[in-house]
Amino acid sequence: MNQYQTVTGDETLLRDGTIKLHGPAGFEGMRKAGRLAAEILDALAPMVQPGVTTGELDDVVRQMTLDGGAVPATFGYRGYTHSCCISINHVVCHGIPGDKALKEGDIVNIDVTPLLDGWHGDSSRMYLVGDVPLKARRLVDVTYECLMLGIEQVKPGARLGDIGAAIQAHAEAHRYGVVREFCGHGLGRLFHDAPEVVHAAKAGTGPELRPGMFLTIEPMINLGRPWVKMLSDGWTAVTRDKSLSAQFEHSIGVTEEGCEIFTLSPTGRDKPPYE
Ligand code: MF3
Ligand code: CO
Ligand code: CO
Numbered sequence: 001m002n003q004y005q006t007v008t009g010d011e012t013l014l015r016d017g018t019i020k021l022h023g024p025a026g027f028e029g030m031r032k033a034g035r036l037a038a039e040i041l042d043a044l045a046p047m048v049q050p051g052v053t054t055g056e057l058d059d060v061v062r063q064m065t066l067d068g069g070a071v072p073a074t075f076g077y078r079g080y081t082h083s084c085c086i087s088i089n090h091v092v093c094h095g096i097p098g099d100k101a102l103k104e105g106d107i108v109n110i111d112v113t114p115l116l117d118g119w120h121g122d123s124s125r126m127y128l129v130g131d132v133p134l135k136a137r138r139l140v141d142v143t144y145e146c147l148m149l150g151i152e153q154v155k156p157g158a159r160l161g162d163i164g165a166a167i168q169a170h171a172e173a174h175r176y177g178v179v180r181e182f183c184g185h186g187l188g189r190l191f192h193d194a195p196e197v198v199h200a201a202k203a204g205t206g207p208e209l210r211p212g213m214f215l216t217i218e219p220m221i222n223l224g225r226p227w228v229k230m231l232s233d234g235w236t237a238v239t240r241d242k243s244l245s246a247q248f249e250h251s252i253g254v255t256e257e258g259c260e261i262f263t264l265s266p267t268g269r270d271k272p273p274y275e
Helices: 022-048 054-067 134-152 160-173
Strands: 005-006 019-021 085-088 089-091 106-110 113-118 123-128 183-188 191-197 216-218 220-222 228-230 238-239 246-247 251-255 257-259
Touching: 005 123, 019 191, 022 106, 022 113, 022 123, 022 251, 022 257, 054 085, 054 106, 085 216, 089 106, 089 220, 123 134, 123 183, 123 246, 134 160, 134 216, 134 220, 134 228, 134 246, 160 183, 160 191, 191 216
Parallel strands: 005 019
Antiparallel strands: 085 089, 085 106, 089 238, 106 123, 183 191, 183 216, 216 251, 220 246, 228 238, 251 257
16 A cells, blocks of 8 residues: 655655655755754744734745745745745634734744755744633643644554544544644655645554654644635635634654654744743
8 A cells, every 4th residue: 555665865756655765864854944944933933923914924934944045835836825824713724924914812823844955844833922812822732732742653663543543632632623634744855745644543553654754743623623614715724613723733754763853943932932
């Protein structure tokens, strides 16, 4: 079913359904791309304030990405023309930056994807705009816990389904809904590659995790039901029941011992509050 392909060097990689297995050069490339993603997300923290528009934040992401020697992988991706995705409150993912201004009490996801020297960093965090109600802050905290519990499953010999099982168990223990329509993914020289990393799954199912696999884990967790609806812009996904939704994303690599997180914040700002 799922085949593995060992990546040796500069060969052309195809989205052919194979799971790529990388060596030291791949880890070095992903460390640099992941580090830049984390630095961009760090720098955004003090700027996420009432009154700032999502378009202004997108400009900052684009400039920081270019200054870091990278390009935003989203730019020109399937007709998308922005440098990041910004998803506010009941927006689940792929919110398009624009004229909308943030307001006190909003919860906001910013998802950045620098492509640096041929390697893709992909990471997102939640930000709290001013004072945020406890219910929303708890959703954000539990969503971060879901991401980290998923990451804890990652080691050689574990199965892909172990990740989703850990995430689903924790989210549903809080009576939250796990979004099914969008998944984590393999990445590396390709932005979205096999395997699909689902965030609700049965433990012990799916392909075996092997050293050298690169993937994202990016659970979207809803305060209400899991169901999503697409807006007519073709990108923005929102919760059907208008409940709040939160998401965190890291890019990771499977190592002999467990895993390495490429997109950890160098300043410890992995989850809010950031100061
Ligand atoms: N960064 C998103 C992910 O985690 C993908 C965004 S693609 C876009 O996979 F075109 F919507 F920006
Ligand atoms: Co991703
Ligand atoms: Co992303």
